[in-house]
Amino acid sequence: MVDAAVELINDLGITGTTLREVGERAGYSRGLATYQYGSKNGLMRAVTKALAGLWLERLHAAMAERSAVEGLCGAIDAHYHFILEMPAQFRTLSILAFASIDPGSGIQSRVSEVQAKQRESVSRWVIKGQRDGSVNADLSPERFAEQFLATISGIGLQWLVNPDVDLLPMHEEFKRNTQIMLNPPGSGASPAIEVRG
Secondary structure, eight states, X not given: OHHHHHHHHHHHHHHHOOHHHHHHHTTSOTTHHHHHHSSHHXXXXXXXXXXXXXXXXXXXXXXXXXXXXXXXXXXXXXXHHHXXXXXXXXXXXXXXXXXXXXXXXXXXXXXXXXXXXXXXXXXXXHHHHHHHXXXXXXXXXXXXXXXXXXXXXXXXXXXXXXXXXXXHHXXXXXXXXXXXXXXXXXXXXXXXXXXXX
């Protein structure tokens, strides 16, 4: 039923999506979505969890067994490909994330949890690089993680409001700036900015 909810949220938004329509779109009875999720907020929490899990799975795969700098650049690549390859899922996850600021949304804690996990993950990668000398020791892992995720969110928002925007140069420049920030002073490392598949 998550796929049906994704389609409806993309077509009608959260307000226009009902449990009955989700059940029908998924090919089940009208009441099954209510039985399974209990409420519309319950459904939105389930969709958020499923899509966040999908994104985090792709993110971890892109960063696995790499150096700190390569791993964080892999995360930028993963973001680029997530938008291009799963636009409906990316849009739905973004709609839910922005809607979570509404006190009545019922999903703020779930979105906050996902963002906290992302910040912790980025911070760990920075610390890993600082320990092996590949990342600037003066960089604050926490502040870098906040800025890194804010930039990713900003790139995504630009695409959401203007799908014709050219994502590739934005991601490539983000990778260049990320490498410049991470590289230790005087390392002479040359940024490799090509977005990889």
